[in-house]
Amino acid sequence: MHRRVHLVVAVLILAVSTAPAFALTCPPGPGFERWLEDFKQEAAAQGISQATIKSALRGMTFDPGIVARDRRQSFFAQSFLDFSRKLATLNRVQSGQNQIAKHRPTFDAVEKQHGVPASVIAAFWALESDFGVGMGNLPVLRSLASLAYDCRRSDMFRFELTEALRIIDRGDLTPDEMIGSWAGELGQTQFLPSHYYKHAVDYDGDGRRNLMKSAPDIIASSAAFLVSLGWIRGQPWLEEVRVPANLDWAQADLAVQHPRSYWANAGVTRADGRPLASDAMPASLLLLMGRKGPAFLAYPNFHAYLKWNQSLNYATTAAYLATRIDGASAMSRAGTDVTVLTSDQLKELQSLLVQRGLKQGEIDGKLGAATRGAVKAAQVKLGLPADSYPTLDLIERLRALH
16 A cells, blocks of 8 residues: 555656656745755654664755655556456465464464454555565655655645654664555555554564564554554454355445345355355445456455455455465456446546536546445436446446436
8 A cells, every 4th residue: 555556657757757847846935955854843843863863865856756656646547356366376375374374473463462363464464565575665755755745635644754753763674674555654564653652562562663673563553553554363364255146236245234144045156156154244235346356255354354444345355365365265257257447438427427416526537436336326317236346338328318
């Protein structure tokens, strides 16, 4: 998340990665060496030991390639079904089940302590690194220093660099062990240093919180982090459902919660057609590809997924993968006939929504929460099914408005 792999147009990669370093940072300002000396003084003032500052930052250099990665516009049109098919694979389902069997006593003890099911942790573990196979191969301290020196998110990464030094100071990792992603994430479930420092747990009792190699530490730390994100013991997180054709589509929104009995009375059933539990459990109806696509009931625990990673596609895929590891059937093929707008079509739609006073903000060709909300407002205004999913018909109707 953290952690996503996107396709990038080759020309853009070349143009950004070969640009001079000064074009990627924020002039005027000190050179990197001067900036680094100032940062060392700041770190010392915040209680970082001189031994850690010297061992971690001696010989540190700026990496323009890291900043280039942060600046890339890597969006491409990809539906939730395409995204989930690539990531929530049968291999990951089986690997997750195997890891749970391998570490069953630890998973059971952690669930008893924190209330987070094994399948939920295993799904994140699979998506973030395939159980340690893909943690990244870059020096995290250099990545963090480069991003902290750059202007785009300097305050955030300056803080993360300081937290990485605290991890070293505490004795959890050495600088040489801090190999990870270009964005500075660490370990097999890819924690930012601030999350690592605050939530990592020494569950194997060796005196170190080691999320690079220790399975007990990884499992317990991931559970502790999820609890900090609001995980509720004993409650579900996501359930695929089947929806009727005559539903009040405006109710399908993560911002709208109803008791599960409301959805049952509205004709929503489990994916296999069996009735829902008709109880007071709050749930939102989630339609990532509109009323013709896959449908899920998202329970309060789903919001912990969105706090782990704000991408709705990623959060839903992680939650769905956990249900599959738990034994749920594969997703139905609903949505195969849904048209997915291209980035250019989405930009036109966003521009039309802005012109009609239905949207504010950037025109970026991305289907985020703000665009979904604006689409819903437009659908309501035009008397269309308000399922928050953009269509070519909606574009044509907005063009015709004066």
